[in-house]
Amino acid sequence: MKKSKAAVVHQQGGPFVIEDIEVQDPGPGEVLVRIAASGACHSDWHQVMGEIPKPFPAVLGHEGAGVVEELGQGVTRVSPGDSVMLSWFPACGTCFYCQREQHNMCETYRPFLESGTAMDGKSRLYLKGEPLTQFSTHSTFAEYAVVPEQACIPLDPEVSMESASLVGCAVMTGVGAAMYTAQIKPGETVAVFGCGGIGLNILQGAALCGAEMIVAIDTVPGKFESARAFGATHTINAKEDTLQALLDLTEGRGVDHVLDSTGNPKVQENAIYPLRRGGALTLVGVAPHDAKVTFDTFRMHHQETRVLGCFYGTGNCQRDFTRIIQLYKSGRLKLDELISRQSPLSEINEVYADMLAGKINRGVLTF
Template identity: 50%
Template sequence: MRSIQAAILTEPNTPFKVVQAELMPPKTGEVQVKIAASGVCHSDWHVVTGDTKHPMPCITGHEGAGVVVAVGEGVNRIKMGDHVTLSWTPDCGECFYCQHGQPNLCETYTEPIWQGVMLDGTPRLYWNGEPVYHYCGLGTFSEYITIPEQSCIPIDKDIPLKVAALVGCAVATGVGAALYTAHVQPGESVAVYGAGGVGLNVIQGAVLAGATTIIAIDTNQEKMLMAKAFGATHTLIAGNDTVKTIQSLTHGRGADHVFESVGLARLQEEGLEATRPGGKLTLVGLSPMGTPTNLPGAVLTRTEKTVKGSYYGSVSPKRDFPNFLEMYRAGRLKLDELISREYRLDQINEAYADMLSGQVARGIIVFD
């Protein structure tokens, strides 16, 4: 056992509590990682509010990077000292979905990950002798974590680890949604609802794809400045005339692609209205579990609009994470600019308050 500090949730609608916990060493097929940085993502906040149901107590954090400090038996792809960015959708490479080019939907890992345990059905973290469950199979709000080998993507050691951490969620989810889920094409128009960490990366993905009209919509004026910096050609403060304005910027038709990156039903419904006939609405934001959305069938039929979900940007982490970092090296992907503020682990509640206020593109917890 290794004694570590971790930020734990004991029940919904309570603050994070930084405690001394016990971490088990890696078992067969697992590795232990010393976390260097972990992004502050809205998906974890859904666990705090109870909108995402999860076994408690739990350790959240699913956007991280660090250095491998131990490996279990049978590990052959990862070695001690490797720098890694972490994937919260590990893939086995052998199931139906992996074999059909959809490793983000791997059926081997999906169920245990959402139960907060490893493949053997147990967690690796304990507090006061009781199990603590891992959100997304990771739990990166912790000094060290023990995780499946498949969750680790090796990276070059000259890449800053706090930058590499962002690739594991915000970048993959946003850039991937534009490039791999929606397949935005050169010259197309794009509207993005929400200019937070994911929305800004959808904008970056649209730029990479060659979109010529990129419209960012948010309620926060500061986010509009960020959206411009990341490639938006137009910015809109959300209001009653948002759809009409989007249509006026796209020859009266609506956007070829609309992305909803917030996870609100009313924005999903508005996004469908803002999509041109024959266009595509891509749902990227995570909605609270059980949230109904009214997407009228008659409209879909008569206008041939497509509605598609995007889970983790439809990425293949082993292929795409190194590619994203090469784009960063080449100056084609803005990653340093995503980090608005750094926090210590004991400032995690402050970090989420800043996120909720819209003050940051991405906050990041940095470990010594």
Template identity: 40%
Template sequence: MAFNAAVLVEAAGPLRIEALDLTGLADTDVVVRVRATSLCHTDLEAVHGDLRTPLPFVPGHEAAGTVEWTGKRVSSLSVGDPVVTSWNPYCNECFYCARQQTILCQPYRDQAAQAYHFDGNPRLVWRDQPVHQLMYSGSFAELCVVSEACAIRVPPEMPMNRACLIGCGVMTGMGAVRNVAKVEAGATVTVIGCGAVGLSAVQGAGMAGAELIIAIDRQPGKLELARSLGATHTLAVDDSMAALYAELTQGRGADYVFEAAGNPSAFRASIDLVRPGGQVVWLGKLPADQEMSFRWGALMGEKRIVRSSYGGARPARDFPALAAAYLDGTLKLDEYVTSTIALGDVNVGLERLSSGQDIRAVIEF
């Protein structure tokens, strides 16, 4: 079955639209007909070579679509079901899965560097050459092959071009507030970086009943969007920020600080902006070999720091709940989609993402 996909064939080159074929489908596989997939900074990092993903590969991991085919051992899905994909397959048997830490699943991490399917074998082929799938997904394509646990059914009335956002950025930000930090009503929350992940943390804080939600970013437009999504205060990164922040937090700092900008200054700021005894949740990331330094005094005061890459996600539980929250108006997603493009415009979309012009661009098929 031939289908079109955006493929990175040469390092530092543009993505090319190529015809691929499926190969070696297993009894536990699900083939999803992608209806919409959004562009995430992780895709950009992979295309730039920061993740050292083997070539050739198909980027993309925030996707929604309908089930096209299921393997014989797939019992929870049927052809035609609307689904959101997850990029975190897990074995449910290893040391970490037994402790409900599926994001650390041993086979998941062992196989990640190959960027093939969860069993370590390819599912895509191009000109008789195996093709890798970024983050066990590769959703910049008309078809996407995932494990059964990574295709999560959502209500049929959920628009695909909004459902796709749930699978990474929204889950990461919302989950960091709900599942990781467990923010309580009346808390003071600071969010650094107002992209899709940070905006989702802002919304999550509002749903949790936080009394003060401070959004910080360099771009006025993103701060305005953060306020429309529930931030009680916004601060631009400038010389006046420290004094304004101290006034807002009565000189203590926030109970919770969520770093979602992914740069060294934001990581350092997250430690400075949390109060003694407060919690920092790092959601952004740097290149794997880049070193970070902190002022030791900023780390004092019994501050707790945790790294979260998927917001403590349990997709089977969380994805349908997030879809329901969108449908009942509790969760806002329309504001995230700042451009809609065709697959052939994927390189333009990545350029816009890199320059900060988009919160999320969505590829619609």
């Protein structure tokens, strides 16, 4: 058992409170990781606000990197001292979905994403003897995490923990959405709603895929400088007539792809209209769990509009995290530039305030 500082959320709406918690020893197939850095993702905030409903108290955080400290029984993938990136949705490699190359649908791990526990149905985190809800099978807003060994992806120790931590959610999700879910092709036209941590990664994923026109759309024009650095060729202030602006850019036809990173149902509902015939809308951002939208299905039939859900970038963490690091090392993907605030865990409430105000690309917490 380890004593660990952690950011605990006691009730819906927060705040995060720094507490001394107990982290249990790793069980069979589990690994104790000393967290070095954790990104502050909007999905954690959805859980704080009850939009992803889970019990409190909880320790959130799911975008982490660190160093392996102890192994449970039977662990073979990593050794103590290894640097690792953490995947909040590991894949077993052998289930129905993994055998069909749909690793992000792995049915071995799916129940524990929902339950907020380790794989035996119990928490590994306790506060004064009371169990704490985990985020997925781990919680990275704490000095230590106990995770399944499949959640650990070896990291080149030359890469900084702060940059590598973001691979675990924002980069895999955004770049994967462009590459694997939307499958953007060279020369295509792309519009991206929202220029936060996920949106910037969709932009750089679209650029990597060879898109010719990449349009970044946001209500905060202050984000457009970063958007251009991440691959946007055009920007539109969402307070203007976005549909008309996109039609004007494409000779009235519309774009090949729209990708939504906002998770805002109103944005999602209207996002089919800027598509050309045969175009695809990819829903990347997390909507509130009870959100519903209405689509114009007559138009979708006539225009062969496709609407695609995107979960964790349709990725395979064991393959793609390493691939992302290789692309970063060869200068083809940006990680360092995603970080616009780096702060100790004790400043987590301020980091989230900055994120909600649209002031930062990504905030990273350090330990």
